[in-house]
Amino acid sequence: MISVNGHIVNPEELSKEITNSEQKVILKQMAGYPVIFYYESLQQLKFELLFRVNTIKAANDLDKSGAKFTTFAYSFPNRKLWYRLPNGGFLLREGIYPSEGIEDLVKNGKLYAFECSTAIAIVLYIAVLYTIGPRAFNTYFSRLYLMDWQFDEDLPVYNKEGEDFIIGDVLHFKNPEFDPQQPWWRAENVIFVGDDKFYGHGIGIRDSKTIINFLNDKRKENSNESAYLMRMITRPNYKTISLLR
Template sequence: MININGRNVKPEELHKEIINNEQRAMLKQMSAYPVIYYYQSLQQLKFELLFRENTIKAAKALEKSGIKFTTFTYSFANKNYWNRLANGGFLLREGVNPSEGMEDILKNGKLYATECSTGIAIVLYIAVLYTIGPRAFNTYFRRLFLMDWQFDEDLPVYHSFGEDFIIGDVLHFKNPDFSPKEPWWRAENVVFLGDDKFYGHGVGIRDSKTIINFLNGKRKDNPDESAYLMRMITRPNYKTIFLLR
């Protein structure tokens, strides 16, 4: 259910304002769930829908970039833009505009390799860039650090539990019986693209059955439990990011 400034709103009431089919699909999902999504204004809602749309755009762009999958131990990045730290994370070099650092990952993906959680972080930062533009992005994200779930304070991210999956959400497949020889496949973090399609760094764009079958092929001997899609949902705090425009 969608609530704008204290009033519940049906998706069809917003169709004059929101003509993009992908964003309309998001509205339909929100309206169908018993969860109430509160917004102070229509502009705040439209910002979230745009951000979600840009998350999909960023995920598809990263998929095409050629960025490689690896563990933190063997991660690497373009040295012209990023310093690789001892822990495997990437710190933006002094004098480099944050927007240019993120854009280089898409342009020269073959010069980068990292694991799946950092891949999702890259998607979200690119989505921010697409949504607020390079000028604001360069103002708020001066010293970008890419590693795991460590986000800049201006990109607050939170986890919740439920089944109200919306296009653009970050979701998680868990592999309880992962092989100790390949512990990095204990889970796969993904962006929900809609229609049972997900992007995960290391698996690409796949449906849920394909991802589960892939993870089940990375289990220990004599496993007891299949991989599965968790009820955990990860979302940026869209309302906070809305203030950065």
């Protein structure tokens, strides 16, 4: 269900205000859950819908960029724009606009390699850039650092348990009996793009069955516990991010 300014609304009531077809699909998903999605204003709802649509665009753009999958030990960035730190993270060089650094990941993805958790952070940063624009992005994300689940304070994220996931959410496939020789396949962090399709760095955009089968192929010998989609949902704090514009 959707609550705007203290009132439950249905997608039909918002049809004149929200005309984008992708956003309408997300609205329908929200309305179909018994969980209530609360918004103080229509503008707050519109911002989240735009951000979620831009998250899918960002996931598709990164998927097509040519960026490679690797572990922290072997990660590398475009060194013209980023420092590679000893822990495998990337730190934006002095004098480089944050928007330029993020855009380069899409334009010159072949010059980068990283693992799936950093990929999720990159997707969300791209989505922020698409949503608030380069001027605001450069103001708030002046010294970008890309590493695992470490986010800038202006891109707060939180976790919740449940199955009420919607397009643009970050989800997690767990592989409980992963091959100890390939520990990086203990899990796959993904963006839900709709219609049982998920973007996972190193796997691409695939349905849940394909991702589970892929992870099951990365299990230790004589294992019998299948990989599965966890009940944990990771979301940006859209309300806080909307204040950056």
